[in-house]
Amino acid sequence: MRKLLFTVAAVAMLAAGNAFAAEYKIMAPAAPGGGWDQTARTMQTVLQDEKIADNVQVNNVPGAGGTIGLAQFVNQAKGDASQLIVGGYVMVGAILTNASPVTLDQVTPIARLTGEYEALVVPAASDIKDMAGLVEKLKADPGSVSWGGGSAGGTDHITAGLIAKAVGVDPTKVNYIAFAGGGEALAAILGGQVTVGISGYGEFESQIKAGQLRMIGISSEERVADIDAPTFKEGGVDVAIQNWRMIAAAPGISDEQKAAIGADIEKMVKSKSWQDALSAKGWADTYLAGDDFKAQLAEDVSSTTSILKDVGLIK
Structure with missing residues (x-):
């Protein structure tokens, strides 16, 4: 009986050990x-x-x-x-x-x-100051607004399409430029090669805090703590995406x-x-x-x- 108890205990200990293995x-x-x-x-x-x-x-x-x-x-x-x-x-x-x-x-x-929420940014020198300014340009001439973001069909591209649709612009007219990597997209945005940049907030955080980029909106339902930017909805665009x-x-x-x-x-x-x-x-x-x-x-x-x-x- 003692041997049997020992065997059972050994198996139990082994099982317990495997739970963490x-x-x-x-x-x-x-x-x-x-x-x-x-x-x-x-x-x-x-x-x-x-x-x-x-x-x-x-x-x-x-x-x-x-x-x-x-x-x-x-x-x-x-x-x-x-x-x-x-x-x-x-x-x-x-x-x-x-x-x-x-x-x-x-x-x-x-x-x-x-x-992670989507952030919309423009170069600090851009004449676009807020979502209303972006929407005005988009409605006047959709093709004149170039959007720099990640892969075609990804969250950035989807968000751009949703924004266009929400403000009554044909989403197929969105001039979206897909970049292979975040660094490449960031360089294009900072260099003014695209009108607006779109990506996760973390991709732009350093440049926003350094004053190189202006954040005009974030795709959350409500304002996000520690991020000083209005939501798309506050800017008059009924879109929220994560x-x-x-x-x-x-x-x-x-x-x-x-x-x-x-x-x-x-x-x-x-x-x-x-x-x-x-x-x-x-x-x-x-x-x-x-x-x-x-x-x-x-x-x-x-x-x-x-x-x-x-x-x-x-x-």
């Missing part, structure tokens, strides 16, 4: 330095520091708005509960505009993690594996380390998991399909 490989389907990469590497740090996982590796597979990485993940990670992929709203549009054969229906959504980021697991995992991953992610987002990281990076905590996130994802795919048809990027 998770290993994850997180794919960031983008180049190092961007939002998805930062999200993956922040997860790596927090999961390890909080002892939720013993070992977390991050790998980058850039290209085509995340769809190259997504295809690789779906094809190579099936049934592997250790593999995760970061994604977000940009990927929703990229799947549609690239006519990707692989979609988010083929992964296992775990949770929405963070959100560029969210998520984590998903591999296709073909069991319900038990999905639940275990979800539990680890929930521990992570509730940890002080994660909350401190969000505050430092200016990311909003938009944690949403389970069926609620699945429903929100389906709704975003539907609404994104509509606006991309409006701007003429898909049929």
Whole structure:
């Protein structure tokens, strides 16, 4: 009996140890330095520091708005509960505009993690002082207003289309210039090569604070603490949008594996380390998991399909 009790206790201790021995490989389907990469590497740090996982590796597979990485993940990670992929709203549009054969229906959504609002900026010397000034120019001659932002069909492009639509301008007339990277877009905005810049607030924060760029609006429903800018709605444009980021697991995992991953992610987002990281990076905590996130994802795919048809990027 004593031997049996010892064996049971040993198994229990082993099981308890394994609960803290998770290993994850997180794919960031983008180049190092961007939002998805930062999200993956922040997860790596927090999961390890909080002892939720013993070992977390991050790998980058850039290209085509995340769809190259997504295809690789779906094809190579099936049934592997250790593999995760970061994604977000940009990927929703990229799947549609690239006519990707692989979609988010083929992964296992775990949770929405963070959100970042879209900021509209102009060079400090611009004659556009506010949203009203931008709208006036847009209505007078849509083609004369050039918008500098990220990939075609991404959150920046969608936001520009929504603004045009909201003020009665044909979204297909939007003169949107897509840049491959944030640095390239920023240089074009600062150099006056485009009329207005559009991206996540974090991309422009330093230049706004230095007085090089003027922020004329932010895409939140209400004013954001510590950001001195009116919302689009305050500026008379009825648009609110958030560029969210998520984590998903591999296709073909069991319900038990999905639940275990979800539990680890929930521990992570509730940890002080994660909350401190969000505050430092200016990311909003938009944690949403389970069926609620699945429903929100389906709704975003539907609404994104509509606006991309409006701007003429898909049929």
